[in-house]
Amino acid sequence: MDAAMGSPVSPIVANLYMEQLEQSALASYSGTVPSHWFRYVDDTLVKIKKSELEPFFDHINSVDTNIKFTQEGTDDNKLPFLDCLVKIQGDGTLSTSVYRKATHTDQYLLFDSHHPLIHKLGVIKTLYHRAETIPSTEEAKSVEREHLKSALGTCGYKDWTFQKALKPRKDPSPPTQASTTSSSTS
Structure with a gap:
């Protein structure tokens, strides 16, 4: 199924297709699947065992010949994802900061x-x-x-x-009892 570039329905169709492709790829992989999988549009952040990286990458790229994933590894234990810079701390935990491209x-x-x-x-x-x-x-x-x-x-x-x-916004005052009840006339 094709969706026209710029059509309001195209991103929805693309997202639905990618969800189906991901589910199929994860379900059909014979090794250990990623423990974490986060995607927004065409950016995906995956946590996977190093030994599984290349086999899984080859597998996911074989699911649909029209969809090709690329990969970017960490650099100094840091990886950009959308507006975030994710850093792997010494104890294995993650920290985030705002990321800006060069x-x-x-x-x-x-x-x-x-x-x-x-x-x-x-x-x-x-x-x-x-x-x-x-x-x-x-x-x-x-x-x-x-x-x-x-x-x-x-x-x-x-x-x-x-x-x-x-400046903190003032929340509107809560509705009074009179405004929350309704009356009906016959």
């Missing part, structure tokens, strides 16, 4: 551009949300926040914009 330029929406203020504040909120959720240690979170403050400062963001964007 070609990343830290160019974000310039503050003096003709965009609504809410869009600029959204840049801050989004990047700070990532800084709070991806890094697994407080030290890595702090390093990321400092990096963002510097990068966004270069793009013209002032201290007040960070304060405004990161």
